[in-house]
Amino acid sequence: MSQPLHAIQQVLDFIVEIEKLKDVHRKTRPVGLERFENSAEHSWHVCLSALMLHPYADKPVNIDRVIKMLLIHDLGEIDAGDTIIYASETPENKQAEEQGVKRLLALLPSSVAEGYLALWQEFEAGDSDDARFARAIDRVPPLLHNLNGDGHSWRKHDVSKEMVLRVNSRIGEGVPALWQLLQRQLDQAEQDGLLRSEQSRSHE
Amino acid sequence: MSQPLHAIQQVLDFIVEIEKLKDVHRKTRPVGLERFENSAEHSWHVCLSALMLHPYADKPVNIDRVIKMLLIHDLGEIDAGDTIIYASETPENKQAEEQGVKRLLALLPSSVAEGYLALWQEFEAGDSDDARFARAIDRVPPLLHNLNGDGHSWRKHDVSKEMVLRVNSRIGEGVPALWQLLQRQLDQAEQDGLLRSEQSRSHE
Numbered sequence: 001m002s003q004p005l006h007a008i009q010q011v012l013d014f015i016v017e018i019e020k021l022k023d024v025h026r027k028t029r030p031v032g033l034e035r036f037e038n039s040a041e042h043s044w045h046v047c048l049s050a051l052m053l054h055p056y057a058d059k060p061v062n063i064d065r066v067i068k069m070l071l072i073h074d075l076g077e078i079d080a081g082d083t084i085i086y087a088s089e090t091p092e093n094k095q096a097e098e099q100g101v102k103r104l105l106a107l108l109p110s111s112v113a114e115g116y117l118a119l120w121q122e123f124e125a126g127d128s129d130d131a132r133f134a135r136a137i138d139r140v141p142p143l144l145h146n147l148n149g150d151g152h153s154w155r156k157h158d159v160s161k162e163m164v165l166r167v168n169s170r171i172g173e174g175v176p177a178l179w180q181l182l183q184r185q186l187d188q189a190e191q192d193g194l195l196r197s198e199q200s201r202s203h204e
Numbered sequence: 205m206s207q208p209l210h211a212i213q214q215v216l217d218f219i220v221e222i223e224k225l226k227d228v229h230r231k232t233r234p235v236g237l238e239r240f241e242n243s244a245e246h247s248w249h250v251c252l253s254a255l256m257l258h259p260y261a262d263k264p265v266n267i268d269r270v271i272k273m274l275l276i277h278d279l280g281e282i283d284a285g286d287t288i289i290y291a292s293e294t295p296e297n298k299q300a301e302e303q304g305v306k307r308l309l310a311l312l313p314s315s316v317a318e319g320y321l322a323l324w325q326e327f328e329a330g331d332s333d334d335a336r337f338a339r340a341i342d343r344v345p346p347l348l349h350n351l352n353g354d355g356h357s358w359r360k361h362d363v364s365k366e367m368v369l370r371v372n373s374r375i376g377e378g379v380p381a382l383w384q385l386l387q388r389q390l391d392q393a394e395q396d397g398l399l400r401s402e403q404s405r406s407h408e
Contacts, residue, residue: 015345022245044244048276
């Protein structure tokens, strides 16, 4: 096989392998659906969310880099699985994800793997403006799932409002106005009984 | 609500509404899965496929525009539904999709809707280099599903090799070397009995 055909075959092998992300199940249900979300459709959803929300980012971001980051941000879950964000993000799990990303990228022509690994690591580190924004947006759809879906994963996993505020405060680091708006909706969710505060729980 | 908060709420409404794409079912099954693919996870898959295949495009493309095009290319299916590519793409269906895209974009702040509608229309027209490439890539995953999945949708819908070649020849317009490679695999699929030629069918 000639060089370009060989490289293209490598990309096709990658395309088939990453399809496994469609079988990694998350902890929330898309609004209106009874089944759990998978990480592939989530990845599409956060890319389009980022595209539409980037005008409101705290710092200017390169939306094209952000979208590439979000397209690959969950690939590590193919080998490591999805974990609920309210459990600690353990170093072991992060390491398993990085190994998984490396395994997948190694399927590609060698000239490209390094750049995408660096982009994945940048997302994980969350230190750049692009990564901070991407990590903020990554948290938005699961919140909307709960806010518009009777708080189903909050109730199932006994998550308090304080935990929701703590874990999702990174939304405020990326898009302060968005976090302001969502905090109001979380207040309303508490009033509507979708979400308990730790204080009210201690009285029961 | 202040102006930015009002605009952000509009974007959140859009984000929740487009989630319905996760419930639009396509005609092929992801490799290794028993269920049909949905158009949201397909959209993620084609974006990442385009990102990795664009170095092999026939003409230079703006991959950032292509990815945006592919993120939104199936939104019209939320109202119009998915149709098998081997059925004719009727003007009625295309019109229903365009109406659907307009309905969704109208949820967004008015300043952005027009640009995305133009990008969606560019994809549909397929006349620009970016659109030609995007439309080529859009056809790749369903072919891989059949090639790696016992030709399931070909057999179910009685699709002949000649139909596969005709309907997917646009892959060759966007990425000639990729089409060359896939045609070899289609030859092999015919030899393996996953795909029948019209000629062989007429003898049965």
